[in-house]
Amino acid sequence: MMRLDSKIPSGPLESKWDRHRFSEKLVSPNNKRNLTVIVVGAGLAGASAASTLGQLGYHVSCFCFHDSPRRAHSIAAQGGINAAKNYQDDGDSVGRLFYDTIKGGDFRSREANVYRLAQVSTQIVDQCVALGIPFAREYGGQLANRSFGGVQVSRTFYCRGQTGQQLLLGAYSALCWQIERGQVTMHPRTELLDLILVDGQARGIVARDLVTGRISAHMAHAVVLATGGYSNVYYLSTNASGCNVTATYRAWKHGAAFANPCFTQIHPTAIPPGDVHQAKLTLMSESLRNDGRLWVPKLSADHRSPGDIPLPDRDYFLERRYPRFGNLAPRDIASRAVKVVCDEGRGVGPGGRGVYLDFSDVMEQQGLEVVRERYGNLFEMYHRITGEDAYQVPMRIYPAPHYTMGGLWVDYNLMSTVPGLFVIGEANFADHGANRLGASSLMQGLADGYFILPYTIGHYLATATLPPIPDDHAEAREAIQRVETRIHRLLTVKGCRTAAMFHRELGTLLWNHCGMSRNESGLTSALRAIPTLREEFWRDVMVPGSGNSFNQELEYAGRVADYLEFAELLCHDALHRQESCGAHFREEYQTEDGEPRRDDAQFAYVAAWEYREETVPVVHKEPLAFEFVPPTMRSYQ
Amino acid sequence: MTFTLKIWRQSSPSEQGRFVTYEANDVSPGMSFLEMLDGVNQRLLRSGEEPVAFDQDCREGICGSCALVINGIPHGPDQGITTCQLYMRRFSDGASITIEPWRAKAFPILRDLVVDRSALDRIMQAGGYISVNTGGAVDGNVLLIGKDQAETAMDAASCIGCGACVAACKNASAMLFVAAKVSHLATLPQGRPERARRVNAMLDAMDREGFGSCGNQYECEAVCPKRITVGFIAKLNHEYLRAGIVESGLPNEPESPYAESS
Numbered sequence A: 001m002m003r004l005d006s007k008i009p010s011g012p013l014e015s016k017w018d019r020h021r022f023s024e025k026l027v028s029p030n031n032k033r034n035l036t037v038i039v040v041g042a043g044l045a046g047a048s049a050a051s052t053l054g055q056l057g058y059h060v061s062c063f064c065f066h067d068s069p070r071r072a073h074s075i076a077a078q079g080g081i082n083a084a085k086n087y088q089d090d091g092d093s094v095g096r097l098f099y100d101t102i103k104g105g106d107f108r109s110r111e112a113n114v115y116r117l118a119q120v121s122t123q124i125v126d127q128c129v130a131l132g133i134p135f136a137r138e139y140g141g142q143l144a145n146r147s148f149g150g151v152q153v154s155r156t157f158y159c160r161g162q163t164g165q166q167l168l169l170g171a172y173s174a175l176c177w178q179i180e181r182g183q184v185t186m187h188p189r190t191e192l193l194d195l196i197l198v199d200g201q202a203r204g205i206v207a208r209d210l211v212t213g214r215i216s217a218h219m220a221h222a223v224v225l226a227t228g229g230y231s232n233v234y235y236l237s238t239n240a241s242g243c244n245v246t247a248t249y250r251a252w253k254h255g256a257a258f259a260n261p262c263f264t265q266i267h268p269t270a271i272p273p274g275d276v277h278q279a280k281l282t283l284m285s286e287s288l289r290n291d292g293r294l295w296v297p298k299l300s301a302d303h304r305s306p307g308d309i310p311l312p313d314r315d316y317f318l319e320r321r322y323p324r325f326g327n328l329a330p331r332d333i334a335s336r337a338v339k340v341v342c343d344e345g346r347g348v349g350p351g352g353r354g355v356y357l358d359f360s361d362v363m364e365q366q367g368l369e370v371v372r373e374r375y376g377n378l379f380e381m382y383h384r385i386t387g388e389d390a391y392q393v394p395m396r397i398y399p400a401p402h403y404t405m406g407g408l409w410v411d412y413n414l415m416s417t418v419p420g421l422f423v424i425g426e427a428n429f430a431d432h433g434a435n436r437l438g439a440s441s442l443m444q445g446l447a448d449g450y451f452i453l454p455y456t457i458g459h460y461l462a463t464a465t466l467p468p469i470p471d472d473h474a475e476a477r478e479a480i481q482r483v484e485t486r487i488h489r490l491l492t493v494k495g496c497r498t499a500a501m502f503h504r505e506l507g508t509l510l511w512n513h514c515g516m517s518r519n520e521s522g523l524t525s526a527l528r529a530i531p532t533l534r535e536e537f538w539r540d541v542m543v544p545g546s547g548n549s550f551n552q553e554l555e556y557a558g559r560v561a562d563y564l565e566f567a568e569l570l571c572h573d574a575l576h577r578q579e580s581c582g583a584h585f586r587e588e589y590q591t592e593d594g595e596p597r598r599d600d601a602q603f604a605y606v607a608a609w610e611y612r613e614e615t616v617p618v619v620h621k622e623p624l625a626f627e628f629v630p631p632t633m634r635s636y637q
Numbered sequence B: 001m002t003f004t005l006k007i008w009r010q011s012s013p014s015e016q017g018r019f020v021t022y023e024a025n026d027v028s029p030g031m032s033f034l035e036m037l038d039g040v041n042q043r044l045l046r047s048g049e050e051p052v053a054f055d056q057d058c059r060e061g062i063c064g065s066c067a068l069v070i071n072g073i074p075h076g077p078d079q080g081i082t083t084c085q086l087y088m089r090r091f092s093d094g095a096s097i098t099i100e101p102w103r104a105k106a107f108p109i110l111r112d113l114v115v116d117r118s119a120l121d122r123i124m125q126a127g128g129y130i131s132v133n134t135g136g137a138v139d140g141n142v143l144l145i146g147k148d149q150a151e152t153a154m155d156a157a158s159c160i161g162c163g164a165c166v167a168a169c170k171n172a173s174a175m176l177f178v179a180a181k182v183s184h185l186a187t188l189p190q191g192r193p194e195r196a197r198r199v200n201a202m203l204d205a206m207d208r209e210g211f212g213s214c215g216n217q218y219e220c221e222a223v224c225p226k227r228i229t230v231g232f233i234a235k236l237n238h239e240y241l242r243a244g245i246v247e248s249g250l251p252n253e254p255e256s257p258y259a260e261s262s
């Protein structure tokens, strides 16, 4: 029977983390040398963790499927990273960042975790500056800030539109140093395909060398997953092509609880989908909403060009519905508002799937140059993709799957329900509740990797009994066997349809039934359709080539196969949560004016799902107590 | 639109590669170059053939994975973009397009259009970092860094490590790549303490990995998707000379704790 013990320290919120750190056992420097930690993933979370653990003296083996750690999906983050520095003296504080995040997450995250995140946030920026990250500066030489959706202070630090790139390159450089020192062994182009448990503890992984196809076991004293999110389950998303659920899904099958899988964030501002060949959706940074105004024609099927639609015929729907936050309403709310106007037939562009994001007012007031300076690169990107000049005609945008708040369940120490298996970054579920605020994922990834995991894993390593195990332990041999069998299966179907065709079909199904809004009959029908699609996949997928060579199609087919199983878990979770909260909007649970209706009496808990062979997964509940911020109806009106 | 593609196929590092011709049909002008290749691969797959291998991930010009030489030019005909940011409307209908991998001694071909660029990582490991431990950093505003200084550092730091500069250079030199990292860190006060050691270590690693030396032809700058300028190579040379002076023990310019705007 699975037990969820969140291990939240008692006592006042402000001192929980300090006292917890003090009570944690330490590993002595001599012993660290004899301990190996596997870190899977080298994005912000993985690279910061691996480098810090290496610096502390552990042996670290770090894995990523990319050809270099510098290419992890974190590289694509544009907007920025939050920190409660209050450099602008605009009323920010640790308490306010904590409050904003709890409220932004629609009261579905843990207070203790979020408070710690807000506390640590200030250290992250200092650390990043020390690593040489070229943050934007004011003329006086101080760090510059911008504001981001869902909050009323300016606490976001940024490097032009390339914040994720710079933060990742910083973490990567720290990792490079530890590789040079021999503390970290890097395994690029190597993919985790299974986890190895010995006596119930996570003791290793099975990985495939993507160049040679060699499958081997790697043993360690603890395993850290930092493998990112699963938005690509929707096929089209703003994520990089390689993002996958494989690592966390395999861990789930070994007994790690999966928490709140249905909390998937749909970002309001992406470039609308074009033709069927499209492979991904491109995000337009949230920062655009600082100056751009969203609108659609008041009347449906108004085919005039935007410039010909006079003011009285326009509906600035976010400003109308949420006067206090206007165009800066949080993501879930903004996305849904876009969907509503498009469903009313007022969407613009091909298929009516789009709304205008218009900069003409700010250009009129402050000049075109100001807009060019602030957003020039984004306008350029928009032009390149759509062929349209947003200085002349308003941009068109449409929501797109972007981030997954759900992930493997972890306790306050970031350990999953499998002892010795830690999960950090987007791969865990911990801090964002039912909706993530902009610029807070980079913060969380680095908080986990630089400042939290290195402490908490030490306590585990100092206190757990971890007998030595050889590389050819029976459990390792068995895990290798499992992986080989599966690869063989994929290669021998020799059907007629490609993995991409199945992926696209699954994505469409999920987008329609488990996307921006969900209802019981849609979810039930998706739960019927997914197993059928999965059976077809295993009957009819075409994967050419062999397992003993560089075979990208084999890699991809393996990921799609996992998505085809995982999608069911997503729908089970969405079906069971009979309330609307954050990004999870159940049509049955809304107010008269279309706002979500949360049900704290029944659903103020984390849904942690346990894998059961051949039957439906079982939900366990971690109740969420709000001692410091009483849950209120989340209003941005 | 339709295109005739001549694509480099090579099944393993040791195998002799060759060009194979494929037709790309049903291409729309709004498709990206990589989506066009996806289409070719889907057709190959459906007929049970092995698809063309190429690296890609973010598809928005930031991860540095995609790396194709298109009609002889790394990242294709447009300046300041990566392969994944190239759209088919850029080509005329019916055109013939040659697609090859990066070619450089330091970048062995793994398969088809995929090369091994880990040599760039090893250059970074030799010195492309500031050695500070996690924890104990001073407040971010203690070091005042002029806006211009920060912008210059950011210009250099924009490098995505794609290796196009190497692929374009007759000597397969990685000078622009090294220059970008050395300049980024030498421009900021945090990077100053190690600047002499860093530039020497990174240049040594570059030689060791089999990259050539700079021939001052500036092909690198022309293909760099992030518009890293050869001005940074001048900065690199300056850093290198300066490191020589530092090592010889001769007096050097005084170091200011602040990086003032110039």
Ligand SMILES: Cc1cc2nc3c(=O)[nH]c(=O)nc-3n(C[C@H](O)[C@H](O)[C@H](O)COP(=O)(O)OP(=O)(O)OC[C@H]3O[C@@H](n4cnc5c(N)ncnc54)[C@H](O)[C@@H]3O)c2cc1C
Residues within 6 Å of the ligand: A040, A041, A042, A043, A044, A045, A046, A063, A064, A065, A066, A069, A072, A073, A074, A075, A076, A077, A078, A079, A080, A081, A163, A164, A190, A191, A192, A193, A226, A227, A228, A229, A238, A239, A240, A243, A244, A246, A247, A283, A402, A403, A424, A425, A426, A427, A438, A439, A440, A441, A442, A443, A445
């Ligand atoms: C376009 C875009 C813009 C964004 N902008 C912002 C922003 O401005 N601010 C913000 O806070 N957040 C932003 N986000 C979200 C944020 O970038 C991500 O949530 C965050 O970077 C995730 O970091 P990570 O380290 O958890 O995972 P990732 O960066 O995704 O890294 C995952 C790592 O795991 C490895 N990996 C995965 N699976 C396996 C496997 N099976 N075997 C081996 N290795 C594996 C990968 O190789 C990679 O190294 C943005 C996201 C997108 C898509």
Ligand code: SF4
Residues within 6 Å of the ligand: B158, B159, B160, B161, B162, B163, B164, B165, B166, B176, B177, B180, B220, B223, B224, B225, B226, B227, B228
């Ligand atoms: S300098 Fe330019 S071309 Fe060279 S690796 Fe960096 S981004 Fe690519």
Ligand code: FES
Residues within 6 Å of the ligand: B055, B056, B057, B058, B059, B060, B061, B062, B063, B064, B065, B066, B082, B083, B084, B085
């Ligand atoms: S795929 Fe990332 S830069 Fe082209």
